[in-house]
Amino acid sequence: MSTATQSSGTTGTTDSADLAPVRAESLAAVLVSGARPPRPNALRTSLTFGWRAILKIKHVPEQLFDVTAFPIMLVLMYTYLFGGALAGSPREYIQYLLPGILVMSVVMITMYTGLSVNIDIEKGVFDRFRSLPIWRPSTLVGYLLGDALRYTIASVVMLSVGLIMGFRPDGGVQGVVAGVVLLIVFSFAFSWVWTMFGLLLRTEKSVMGVSMMILFPLTFLSDIFVRPETMPGWLQAFVNNNPVTHVSSAVRGLMDGSWPSAEIAWSLGWAGLLVAVFGPVTMRLYNRK
């Protein structure tokens, strides 16, 4: 039967004796005083679920490991590994690499959205959320809002490390902020792919597996590490049409002080397309679950 109740049953034996009694009068007062306020709007409920995601980070700060240590590792590894060979020196290379590796890290950590949805859905709390009279997607939008915070943290961490290592963006603060904002918008949209898989797949492990299958080619087969001109023609065809390439080119351009309007348009277009396709599919799965 239910593990939750069984395990709690055993602990309950020891603790329940110490529990304060239920106060019937106060209970009555609570029930009587409960005039129902007007139904909250979609933005309110989404933000409330976003608050829930932030509370979870607050209670389990270890989970920020993936948005701090992992990105730092990536920057250090790739800069010093490829820097000398590809651009003459790590310092030269980081000017090209950093915006791209930022995109790669943040796009990679979007998959944790799928994991947390998948872990949560097994728990009873989802039933409660689903039985509330609220705008249905807000539960999932809340996750994504919480994740947007994680993406911001990851970006700040990586940029700080990059600056220490010698990254000097010509776009200044403005260009860097614009780049990060574009990246977060894209990642928010891209996360809907993972909410879908989080609802679709049965176990955490399968979500992880599928994420890796998609993320590795998508991030590596892009212009993040090397310019596409050096690649064979068939690969260029893929790389040049990869949404991650568009995003990293746009972010690189913005941080470099230019305004790559075509790449920005492509990035936002992909973002819109991802939400338009995976948003409804996710909601359909959510309602059917």
Added chain:
Amino acid sequence: MTSSNRTGHWAGPAIETAGLVKTFGDTRAVDGVDLRIEAGTVYGLLGPNGAGKTTTVRMLATLLRPDDGQAHVFGHDVVREADAVRSRVSLTGQYASVDEDLTGTENLVLLARLTGHGKKASYDRAAQLLDAFGLSEAAGRQVKNYSGGMRRRIDIAASILNTPDLLFLDEPTTGLDPRSRNQVWEIVRAVVAQGTTVLLTTQYLDEADQLASRIAVIDKGKVIAEGTKGELKASVGAGAVHVRLRDADRRPDAERLLRQALGTDIQLEPDPVALTARVGDGSGGGSRAAEKASLALAELARAGITVDNFSLGQPSLDEVFLALTGKPEQTRTPPGTQHGTQPETQQKKEATA
């Protein structure tokens, strides 16, 4: 939707279903359930594991879509007017349906905010509920560190936060120790006293007996009996006489004598010295049953069979269940044959993982 009065403007039944069906693969988890539950009452849905109780509740709470049939909650269709239903009901599942990573306060504030309360009102309401449920001290602790009894409390607190008109309690005491169980019963009684309609599912007969005014016995997705506790008991007979003999060898003789004296079938209990006989036909009343029983016992004494102990009582719901299904309740569902309502099977997976 923002009705101030507890039952709203709806004068009809709180729940009405007709031919409700839900299938999972080849199994008909709910197979044509008809229910009518009056507002302001506690209604017990009694049945063994996998009988379809949880599936029925999940359909009524708009979490599952029925495959066939109709269900209305306060006059609202559970499929077409799901949102109207959601604004009137609340669900407490078999397992704690609160966020285990959050503290007690945070859980309640979260739900208060989602119900539309302002920030300050939400914190006030959370504090008020925690106090009423005796959880003030644990307010700042994560729910995963709560004991079983505390989890149930915070769970029920979360369920009544929006003052629902109808509360679904899905096996509220499964897995709790007897003391916590009594405490949950107290809470349920207090909630009911405020006029909330409660649909309670349980596999414990005494729980239904303690809390519910009407009971539907559900088995293999079908309602096999429905009525007040008294009606269900009366359908089995006015009463039962339980006899314990000193000597197990004399049981066959005792059985024969009792059958002759009472004119009913005698049931041999697993205990080799015990027998149970139904007395009275339901119309004769209690005194008639007592008279028949004492005459039967006199027969035993005359035959030299020593009776160690006997009792005459109303049939228990256990006996009702037995009479309805023809099999004792405990042996009816061997493990692994649960034609599962989803949460039950999900939980099983977790248990083995």
